[in-house]
Amino acid sequence: MIAHRRSPRLSSTLSILLGFRAVSVAGAFFVAAAVQGLASTESVAPERAVVTILATADLHGHVFPHDYFTQRPAAYGLAKVATLVRQIRRAAPEALLVDCGDTIQGSPLAYYHARHDNTPVDPMMLAMNALGYVSLTIGNHEFNYGLDVLHKARNEAAFPWLSANTVRAGTSEPAFAPFVVREVDGVRVGILGITTPGIPGWENPDHITGLEFADPVDSAARWVAHLRETEHADVVVAALHMGMEENLRTGRREESPTPRENAALEIARTVSGIDLVLMAHTHREVSALVVGDALLAQPGRWGDHLVRADLHLERPDAASRWRVIARSSRTIPVRADTSPDPEILALVQPYEDATQAWLGRAIGTSAAELRATDSRLRDTAILDLVQRVQLDAGSADVSMAASFNTSARIPAGDVTVRDIASLYVYDNTLVVVALTGAQLKEALEHSARYFRPFQPGLSAAELVDTSIPGYNFDVAEGVDYAIDLRRPPGDRIVDLRFQGEPLAPDRVLRVATNNYRHNGGGGYTMYRDAPILHKSSAEIRDLIIEWVDRNRTIPAEPTKNWRIVTGDTE
Structure with missing residues (x-):
C-alpha cells in the first residue's frame, strides 16, 4: 500500500478552510479562490531571459578577405565576420555586437584612407554602421593618425566610442563616453569600455594632446559600481582593449615596461559586479575562461574569429531584479569557405579599388x-x-x-x-x-x-x-x-x-x-x-x-x- 503525502503547507491550509461547517455562497467563492491562488503561487515558474553578446577586436582595418601583400585569399576580415553575425541574428535578433578596439588602423585600406583620401566616411565606420554595432572601445592604434582622424571617424559612427579611463588632462572626467546601456528582452545591459594605459609611451605627444590615461583597474571599479547602483544594470560587460597579463598555466607574468598594459585578469579578480570580460590588444584567441565571477573571451585579430557569449538570467517576478544563473562563450572561426557579406563588400569596394591602384604602382x-x-x-x-x-x-x-x-x-x-x-x-x-x-x-x-x-x-x-x-x-x-x-x-x-x-x-x-x-x-x-x-x-x-x-x-x-x-x- 502506497501512502500519498501532501505538502504540509497545503494540508494545513485545507484543514483550516474546510473546518467551517456553514459557508455562504460568497464564502464558497473565497475558499475556491484561496485554494486556486495558493496552487497558482506554488506552480508559477520564474521569468527567464537570454542576452547574447557578439564581439570583434583588433580588426585593424581588415574588411576584404585577402592578404594585401601576397594577394591571396585569407580567412579573415569584417565582410566574413558579417556573415556569421547575420546567421546568429536570425535566431537571436537582439544580439548585441561590440568591438574592442584597434579598428581604424593596420591595413593598406585603412592607411590609404587616413593618409591619402580622408574626405569620405571612414570605411570601417561605414561597414560597422551597416552591421549595427552598439559600441567600440578605443584602442591604442586609434590614435596613430592623430586626433583629427580619430574624431572624424568617431563622429561618423552610429554608435558610441567608449573609454572610461581616457580622461581630460588634469581631471578625472572621461573624454569619451565611459559606457552605454542597452535593454534586451527587459534586461538592462551595461557595456563599459576600458583602454590600455600605455599609449603615452607609444604615441606621438601631439596625437594625445589634452588627454591622460587613468588606471584601468580603478576606473573599472568606479564605473562598474556606477552601472550597478545608478544605471541599475542587470548585466555588466567590460569591453577592454587589453588582454591577459599572466600565463595561467605557469603563473608567469607577461613582461611589459608599461604598468597594467594588460590587466584583464586583475580586473576580473578584483572588480566585483562584472559578468563578462571581452579582451583585445594581444591578438590572442580565448574561447572561454572563468576567473572569479567573470567569464572572459577574446576574438583573435583581423576578424579571424567572432566571440559569442550567452548570459542566461532569471527573476521570480516583474518587480524583482534579474540575476545571471548561467553563462557560456565560444569563438566562432572565420573559415576559407565562409562567404563574405555582399552588402559590406559593396559598401567598401570604392575604397578597396583606390587602395589597390595605389599598391600596384611600380616605383x-x-x-x-x-x-x-x-x-x-x-x-x-x-x-x-x-x-x-x-x-x-x-x-x-x-x-x-x-x-x-x-x-x-x-x-x-x-x-x-x-x-x-x-x-x-x-x-x-x-x-x-x-x-x-x-x-x-x-x-x-x-x-x-x-x-x-x-x-x-x-x-x-x-x-x-x-x-x-x-x-x-x-x-x-x-x-x-x-x-x-x-x-x-x-x-x-x-x-x-x-x-x-x-x-x-x-x-x-x-x-x-x-x-x-x-x-x-x-x-x-x-x-x-x-x-x-x-x-x-x-x-x-x-x-x-x-x-x-x-x-x-x-x-x-x-x-x-x-x-x-x-x-x-x-
Whole structure:
C-alpha cells in the first residue's frame, strides 16, 4: 500500500478552510479562490531571459578577405565576420555586437584612407554602421593618425566610442563616453569600455594632446559600481582593449615596461559586479575562461574569429531584479569557405579599388629577389634598405630598425608600393636623437635579450625567446658589431666599432629610430630623454617609397655589418 503525502503547507491550509461547517455562497467563492491562488503561487515558474553578446577586436582595418601583400585569399576580415553575425541574428535578433578596439588602423585600406583620401566616411565606420554595432572601445592604434582622424571617424559612427579611463588632462572626467546601456528582452545591459594605459609611451605627444590615461583597474571599479547602483544594470560587460597579463598555466607574468598594459585578469579578480570580460590588444584567441565571477573571451585579430557569449538570467517576478544563473562563450572561426557579406563588400569596394591602384604602382627595380625570412638572424639587403633610408632622411650616423614582417619579399625586376608596404607594415615616423656610445650599446644589449641564455649545441634560431615580439629586436647600421650569445644577457655586444674604430662610450652620435622606440616602446627607455635632433611627420613607409622612387634601384647585397656568434657557427 502506497501512502500519498501532501505538502504540509497545503494540508494545513485545507484543514483550516474546510473546518467551517456553514459557508455562504460568497464564502464558497473565497475558499475556491484561496485554494486556486495558493496552487497558482506554488506552480508559477520564474521569468527567464537570454542576452547574447557578439564581439570583434583588433580588426585593424581588415574588411576584404585577402592578404594585401601576397594577394591571396585569407580567412579573415569584417565582410566574413558579417556573415556569421547575420546567421546568429536570425535566431537571436537582439544580439548585441561590440568591438574592442584597434579598428581604424593596420591595413593598406585603412592607411590609404587616413593618409591619402580622408574626405569620405571612414570605411570601417561605414561597414560597422551597416552591421549595427552598439559600441567600440578605443584602442591604442586609434590614435596613430592623430586626433583629427580619430574624431572624424568617431563622429561618423552610429554608435558610441567608449573609454572610461581616457580622461581630460588634469581631471578625472572621461573624454569619451565611459559606457552605454542597452535593454534586451527587459534586461538592462551595461557595456563599459576600458583602454590600455600605455599609449603615452607609444604615441606621438601631439596625437594625445589634452588627454591622460587613468588606471584601468580603478576606473573599472568606479564605473562598474556606477552601472550597478545608478544605471541599475542587470548585466555588466567590460569591453577592454587589453588582454591577459599572466600565463595561467605557469603563473608567469607577461613582461611589459608599461604598468597594467594588460590587466584583464586583475580586473576580473578584483572588480566585483562584472559578468563578462571581452579582451583585445594581444591578438590572442580565448574561447572561454572563468576567473572569479567573470567569464572572459577574446576574438583573435583581423576578424579571424567572432566571440559569442550567452548570459542566461532569471527573476521570480516583474518587480524583482534579474540575476545571471548561467553563462557560456565560444569563438566562432572565420573559415576559407565562409562567404563574405555582399552588402559590406559593396559598401567598401570604392575604397578597396583606390587602395589597390595605389599598391600596384611600380616605383623602382631590384637586380635580385630580396627576402626577410632570416632578417632577425643575419644581416640582409632587404632590412638594409630601411636602414639606408633612415640614415639618408635623418642625416644620421647610425640607424636602428627591426624586421617587422619576416614574410616580406621584394622581387627581382619591378618593385611596387605593395612590396614596400609589406616590408614596413607599421605607421611609424622617423626620429633622430643624440645618443652616446654607451647608450647605443645599452640599446643593442636590450635588443639582444631577444635570445635566451646560451645552451651548447643550439643555434641562434633555437635560442629565440618566443615571449619577446620579433618587432622588438632592433639591429644597427652605421656601426659594426657582433652579438655573442655565449655571454650573459646584458653583456653580449662585442667588437662595437664606428668608422673602423672602437666606439668610445662618450662619443655622441646621431641615431635614427622610429617614434615608437623614441617613446620607450619595447622597453627601449634609453631613448626617452635623448635630445631630439630631427623629427619627421612622414611615415617611414612613405620615406622608403619616396627613396625607391627617386633612386630607382635597390641595392641587392647586405653590408654585413653585424653577426651573431654562437660558438662553432656564426
